[in-house]
Amino acid sequence: MARARSPKPAPKPARSPWRRRIVIALQLLIGMGLIAVAALAVAVYVTRAQLPSFSELKSSPNGQMIRVHASDGSVIVSLGPSYGEWLPYERIPAVMRDATISVEDRRFRSHPGVDPIGVARSIKARWDRGRWTQGGSTITQQLARNIFLSSQKKFGRKFREGILALAIERAFTKDQILELYLNKVYYGGGAYGIDAAARKFFGHGADELTLAEAAVIAGLVKAPSNYSPTADADAAVGRAGVVIETMKETGAITASQAAAADVEGLKLAPEPRQNSVRYFTDWALPQLDVLIDEQQAPLEVWTTLDPAMQRQADAAIRANVPGGAQGALVSLDRDGAVRAMVGGTDYVSSIYNRATQAQRQPGSAFKLFVYLAALEAGHKPEDSIVDEPITIDGWSPRNDSRRNSGPVSLRTAFAYSLNTVAAKLGQEVGFATVADMARRFGITTTVNTHPSMVLGTSDVRLLDMTRAFASVANRGVAVAPYGITRVTANGETIYTHEVDRSHVLVAPYVAAEMTDLLQTAVNTGTGRAAQIGRPVAGKTGTTSSSKDGWFLGFSSGLTTGVWFGRDNARPISGLSGGRAPALAWAAFMRPATAKRPIEQFETQVTLPEWQLEPDEESYYGAPDDGESGGQMVDGDGNPVTTAPADEGEDAVIDGESRPAPDTAPATPQQLNQDWIDRVTGRSDPSRQPPVTQPRAPAPRPLQDERPTQ
Template identity: 75%
Template sequence: MARARSRPPARPWRRRFLLALQLAIAAVVLVFAALAIAVYVARSELPSFEQLKSSPNGQMIRVHAADGTVIVSLGPSYGRWLSYDQIPAVMRDATVAVEDRRFYKHPGVDPIGLARAAEVRLQRGRWTQGGSTITQQLARNVFLSSQKKFARKAREWLLALAMERKFTKAQILELYLNKVYYGGGAYGIDAASRRFFGHGADQLSLAEAAVIAGLVKAPSNYSPTADAEAAVGRAGVVIQAMEETGAITHAEALGADPKGLALAPEPKQNSVRYFTDWALPQLDLLIDEHTAPLDVYTTLDLSMQKVADDAIRQNAPVGAQGALVSLDRDGAVKAMVGGKDYVSSIYNRATQATRQPGSSFKLFVYLAALEAGHKPEDTVVDEPVTIDGWSPRNDSRHNSGQVSLRTAFAYSLNTVAAKLGQEVGFPTVADMARRFGITTPVNTHPSMVLGTSDVRLIDMTRAFASVGQNGIAVAPYGITRVEADGQVIYRHETDQSHVLVAPYVAAEMIDLLQTAVNTGTGRAAQIGRPVAGKTGTTTSSKDGWFLGFSSGLTTGVWMGRDDARPIPGLHGGTAPAKAFAAFMGPATRSRPIEQFQTQVTLPDWQLDNEEDAYLGEQDNSVGVDADGNPVPDAPPTAAAPPPDRDGETTAPPSDGGADDEPDQPAPQPRQRLDQDFIDRAIGRPRDRREPPAAAAPSRQLPPRDPGAYRDDRPNQ
């Protein structure tokens, strides 16, 4: 019998291979089991579809003017949410074609896409394709950051797989198209469509859809408002991809013309932004809401803002900047201009700049004097005075002897202001300034009475507004109410209980301020109705101010250079006063004419042998430095040229005792101080003027006519 053949033993390498294969299969099974468990757990933790729809990626703030007009939208912008069926098919197809061609086939992560990205990486030596699916991008945008780390990528894959298990493809695409960032602050296709094309996404054409779909890869690079050529080129890639996937025909691809698209106009960065930049930071103090979209309603009057813009641009000297703030009687900011052009300079000179106010600071000197018991009719001697080594002088370079406080204020006599400050105490004047809202440091050098401490325009305007409100404190505000999701979460309430000075003190101060506008340094600010105000000019004409009020509206104007260099011819009574009038005329046109409690009383004109002694003089030309120390006088110069037709000198006066600027204009004919001038100055109707006397002109003025003010005063 033949012996049975024995089976040869298995080779060792085969046994090891089989064992390794078994272990690998077991590992794969375990990995898939662990993955399945992880996906299931992640799926259970995912928010619902409705919750994801209502969760924005940031807080949007819409700022409204007083009439409800949206003037600025800040933060991320979200358009109308479009359901899957409302989204145009060309938009869905364009997105799938360029971002994830296998979107409807993969389970959330596309192994083929990953392999293709890895192959390109090997060929080109760098990552040029990420291989991320639409679901992965949605997971990253909603739940994760954009850090390029493996742990984050693994988490992204897990969430994508979980989302595919919880949501349908239509829901995922709907979420993606309504939440992805398209650049320009726009989240979602509707916001992007409105941002770039000016209409909703439900009206998108093929070319427009291609442009928007192409933005996802690099919103800043392909934005049509940033690089139109790049946006058009990218849109061509999208259209080609749509043709390759069969989403559109070749004829449709040829008919699409991204180059012919009309973009929505860019919003103008005008002076409204000066206001919003000032007002919006106050939200942190007013509300505690940092996620819900906000609607912020403000005090800004758009028509007044436009007039303010024009007034500054048309009146500010060449090379100079200008700023304007206008407050209503309750402190509401109706207009704010921080410079000639917001685009070229966002620096807000109305709220941030600190400059010397010149003689406009005398408001606080005279308030302190009136509170101490002085009256506008009180007399004081205008004479040379020296205080602690400081000897101020008047702009006319001479003294007039005994004058009333009304006359001294109207023509801004520096010697009288210095004597009043010494009498009441310079610390008292500083305290008065702080009482009326000056927030910057105020020095107590004797020269402080001439405005040597830096101040802000908005603070000075606030002070004048408080005087105009009969001594009741006025606090500037810009936000009237704030709404979150349609619910009012803040509403402004005005406090008018804080009395700064007695009403009679405020009334006497208004009396003096009227005089300054009617016959003093502020004549260019007349608008044909009662106006009270004060000019201010600093050393060497570096700053020009005018602040005043009429019909419940208080406006402050500043002009000067940012580098504080002198500006030939800049006085508070010239360009700033004219800008004030150019703004206040239209701004008060719809307001009733309001008479002040005190009728204007003209100053004593019999003070000097020369009829025009006070006309056209600069209001603060004493030479002092920033610390209040005197600036040495220069050698005597020729007399300043006569005033022009508006009563202002036609060449820059010598502000710190320095020589006048060269190249002065030719002197203009002198304006006589006669009855015709006075009538025009105070707005008295022609048919009410008294006939001129047959004798030589007298400087004694007729009694004040209560009906002197009218809107149709003749041009001057």
């Protein structure tokens, strides 16, 4: 009997190639994961070893501190981080600790430095909204960023932030981390740390914080500028409400405590008064980026600002500014040192610096460059030129009086700001030459070369114009405005200003002749209101429809420029350079020069003997409010026989001249050269008996003027 054949075993199913690949991939991923974990551990270990100690981190600065000194050494501004007292953990109120943890990192006590749940939540919000709207950073990560990194939202920075956070958690306890964080985080307004923030916003130290106050401060971390109680009280209150609600959710406070917190009833500490000194510091301090390289050490910055002059400048602008207008003033010493700078009537309401930033038409003050070019070309102040109608490329300028005076000297034409003569001189020397002269003397804005440019149709800055007049006063040598004299860091001088006196702009005789014209404009012409009882040289400027009024001049080594106008360039009734600006200039310069010796110019205005009186006011000629030599004068000092024209001296609209109202009498009174020569003492000897130049009488004491700040 045959044996039964045993069945063959079933063949084993072939392994799926995909399964094998998945296994290999998993093995690779696990291997790579283990390598990554090992690398992370090494990175954290190395970083931990390189971390500063806790005491070193406590003493590290939060930013660069800058103290600004006036010329007398007094501190006028302290800028940079505001330091409060360092509060150890046990002195930090529990409500402050709980508020911060609740709103910034509620799992602070349990995570290792990086919170995976917070990261996942941040990624989900990014996916849902298409942009990053939530941060997944823990308190430890924020501390790492504040101390060691920047705030750039880049993956590389976030990765380094995570490594640092893990290392910090290994180096310090949770309480130490929270202590560092609360004493170093930025709360806005220059305040770093809770004590500085509490003193800034509430006027007391952080160890006295209430629940409502702690909620306001804790809410600032997310966006200090948006939630600042001094900038937006409603936003700060709303954010503090979110913090209190979060504290209730986390169990940090009870419902009754949350209800009792009166955030809306909080009283803020008053803001320190910001005076006009900030216009100066806002202009001067950005120059540190060019002058020095130091970015960390606390700086002591010594400046040129004279506190007394600054107060006088502020008072002069406020006392004379037309209603609804703004004003600016710059005063330079003979070497370019800025002694006073006012950029507006109120720094708190407007930080815009009209002395250094605003660009406005200067009107006839621009004629300084026209006459400089003419004098350099060979003209003399005594040269005769005909004041007559003129047309240049279709442009026909007119004098404000709508009259022409025939042959007059350059001195007379400048003193009374005759537009036709300025146009003639500009055409003669070339309008491009006038523009080059303006640029040579420090005008940094664009200067057009249209014929009407001689009447000041190009926008300029007050600081640049003041610099130009100061260079004339400096006998034609360039004057460069500066505000910083010395900078020290850690007791060592790292910068000292050096005055450059080598740049000659025009020959000394040209500057002397220009000074001759400028002082005549003050003594007998449009700038009579700027007389201060000592030699003054200056020029007025008024633009079309009285939109801008200027006066710039110098005396006793001090050059000052004043501007009045509206920011929107709307007309101001009655504004002209010879009125409010000249009066403000005089109000500032009287006390500013009171302790300076009287300095005579190289060319002096000499009055006839019969007009002298035994006091210097008569000698230099006080403003006479409407009468001069028996003749009526308009607001700019021009002799007229009827009411003055309503508009400004320059009569320029959009770069073109415009006629003044027809107020001339039937028989118009000409601007008589004989009258000018007689008043200035430059009469032809054949027409008047010769007189000797009198000695200037000794000045009488000036009143002590101490305007309030």
